[in-house]
Amino acid sequence: ELKVEQNPLFLSMQEGKNYTIYCNYSTTSDRLYWYRQDPGKSLESLFVLLSNGAVKQEGRLMASLDTKARLSTLHITAAVHDLSATYFCAVDISGNQFYFGTGTSLTVIP
Amino acid sequence: DAGITQSPRHKVTETGTPVTLRCHQTENHRYMYWYRQDPGHGLRLIHYSYGVKDTDKGEVSDGYSVSRSKTEDFLLTLESATSSQTSVYFCASTGLPAFNEQFFGPGTRLTVL
Numbered sequence: 735e736l737k738v739e740q741n742p743l744f745l746s747m748q749e750g751k752n753y754t755i756y757c758n759y760s761t762t763s764d765r766l767y768w769y770r771q772d773p774g775k776s777l778e779s780l781f782v783l784l785s786n787g788a789v790k791q792e793g794r795l796m797a798s799l800d801t802k803a804r805l806s807t808l809h810i811t812a813a814v815h816d817l818s819a820t821y822f823c824a825v826d827i828s829g830n831q832f833y834f835g836t837g838t839s840l841t842v843i844p
Numbered sequence: 845d846a847g848i849t850q851s852p853r854h855k856v857t858e859t860g861t862p863v864t865l866r867c868h869q870t871e872n873h874r875y876m877y878w879y880r881q882d883p884g885h886g887l888r889l890i891h892y893s894y895g896v897k898d899t900d901k902g903e904v905s906d907g908y909s910v911s912r913s914k915t916e917d918f919l920l921t922l923e924s925a926t927s928s929q930t931s932v933y934f935c936a937s938t939g940l941p942a943f944n945e946q947f948f949g950p951g952t953r954l955t956v957l
Contacts, residue, residue: 738886765943776934777887779945822886829943830875830894831902834886 736761738825740835747813747842755838757806757823765826766799766806770819771837777822781808813842847871848949850935856955863922865952867935875938876918877902877946878910880931887934893918925956 737760747753757766768780781790783799783806790797794817796809806823818841824834847870857863867876875894879887879902889902891910899910907929909921918937922929932953936946 767945776950777936777946777948779947782943782945784943824887826943829941830892830900832877832887832889832946833903834879834888836884836886 736825736827736833738823738833738835740821740823740838743836743838745838745840747810747840749814749842749844750812752812753810755808755810755821755840757808757835759804759806759823759825759833761825761827762801762804763825763827764801767824767826767832768797768806768808769822769824771822772819780821810840815842815844818842848935848937848947850933850949850952852952853950854953856957857925858957859926860924863925863954863956865920865933865935865954867918867920867937867949869916869918869935869937869947869949871937871939871947872915873937873939873947874915876912877936877938878908878918878920879934879936880904880929881934881951882931890920890933922954925954927956930954930956 739758766783769777781797786801788799794811799806820837820839877892878890888904893899893912935949
């Protein structure tokens with residue numbers, strides 16, 4: 735059974751600080767996705783990582799993928815309140831079967 | 845953003861009744877997906893479709909069926925709803941290639957009493 739584990743599950747951080755969310759998965763995959771979900775809303779795609787060593791950045795968020803370690807990270811730089819949301823990683827193992835982590839609920843406090 | 849709508853957005857039903865949720869997309873995407881979201885589980889794939897009349901099971905397909913008679917519509921049916929199917933249901937779609945970002949609908953909150 736494929737497992738996708740995120741940690742931490744809950745993260746409270748101060749504005750201006752840096753932090754990293756980790757996503758580990760239990761089977762071979764070259765494709766990993768990050769999504770953001772605001773409370774009561776749908777999911778928004780953040781990053782699509784399609785190969786080992788892939789790194790993508792958008793604003794204060796940077797995602798990377800290490801397929802050998804089966805690990806992806808989502809790094810937050812100088813957090814701002816607008817980044818408060820739940821972040822999900824998802825792994826695709828066959829091109830059309832997606833497995834999501836349980837999510838990391840991020841709260842950025844002033 | 846991809847144009848994906850879901851209907852209804854909210855539904856309350858009773859155990860044992862049939863329920864159909866509709867997903868409609870205007871992007872001519874080939875692939876469509878149904879997920880359920882429950883606290884502590886993230887999103888779990890119920891069924892997906894890789895073309896008209898082509899569907900397959902996901903991780904949690906028991907108790908659900910799907911149909912896709914047109915590219916733009918993907919229906920999820922609960923033949924006999926149970927309380928364990930109370931959840932938020934999301935539809936998503938993606939074009940070619942399949943390993944691309946998924947665009948999600950707004951979700952349907954289903955309560956089975």
